[in-house]
Amino acid sequence: MVLEACMVIIDNSEYMRNGDYTPSRYQAQLDTVEIIFRRKTNENPENVVGLMSNGGSSSLFLSNLTNDYGQILSGLHGSKIEGNGNDFINCIEIACLGLKNRLNKNQRQRIIIFIGSPINNNEDEILLLGRKLKKNNISIDIINFGEHENNLSKLDKFIEIVNNEEKSSHLLTIPQGPYLLYEQVDKSAILRNIDNDGNGNGNFGDNGGIGEFGDFGMDDPNMDPELALAIRLSLEEENSRKEREKSETMDESK
Template identity: 55%
Template structure:
């Protein structure tokens, strides 16, 4: 499994108020961030994910690289819809955040939600793509909402930056599927070895007992249930490990002979 540090860039421009993706473009992104975070951390427990926005007055890092989903939720809570997007600047800020990752062994990846028109011209995008490739940074672009305007630019961008198909352009038109469902079955997660991007602790694919294509909500509920069970088991292991490190005393020793002395049991 690939050891990876991933920065997710949200589109928080005024275009995200549009309701053509249920329940809205903005909310659809937030559900997708939930899925992407768990898919990445479940594929390798040492993976880390960060979150930033690229709308408003300028890009903003909301959460630095972490394996704690609570911090991602806090970053989501701080995100506000405002103005347009800063596509190139946002990616450059994400590149800087990845450069300062603690574990330099981590492969670098940026995932960008693009639901607003991109103002940059093709020459500027080409320079940015070459810089990403030079720094061995993979990028996934989730193109939705304004795909008729952006697709040609983004196709050219991915063709330059991709190295052995390590980068992807996922164009998602309006439809009955939720945004995260389309991402789930896209080439972005093809290499995870599971259509859900989810594996058991033993490294084998988790059999939900239900076809995610038929009932994606059930599959998601089962995935979250398994996540809760893993957390419970982790807490139980930690409790047992803490208990095993405590000193053991011989029965009756705590009563002593009145002088408060006691003997530790030899291990």
């Protein structure tokens, strides 16, 4: 199990009012944040996730690194849509400071950032930032949506610079389409590695579902995404409960 500290950055610029992603660019991010948090903390109970916003007058911390989703939810409720575009470099640098202050220095450092508005920084500055992240062994996953065509060239070059031999950083570009944003992230390389158990066997299907949806009368989870999400979260909670009971039983037997 990967031991990781992850800082998630949402885009809260005025572009997030756009309804080209269901139900809006902004709400689509919030739904995806929950999926990311559940995957990260279920992978390893010592993993922590923090939350930032990027799009207003400045980047803001919404939640410190935590494994308590209540804190993340409180941070999401405290965020609001404001500002035009985003300062990609500034928010990444601030996120790095937040990760540097993690309590457990053995945790790997990762940033997951949503980009749904035009990037205001020039390409040379962005590539320089990529070299700094690589030097400091900080992985980054970029969810490029909304204004994805405008940002793709810069982000492609950035990921090429920042990636290490393990290819631990990812660029996921999601155009407008029939599927929900969280569905596309859930079955992408950003979260796919989490889907493997210790023997390399995937717990999730190729369609991004958890376990056997057929047991719940669903042959295709994409037919009812909201029900599929509820099933996914329910199964995750059940697996976590079983793991806790197993751990408690082992402790009692010692």
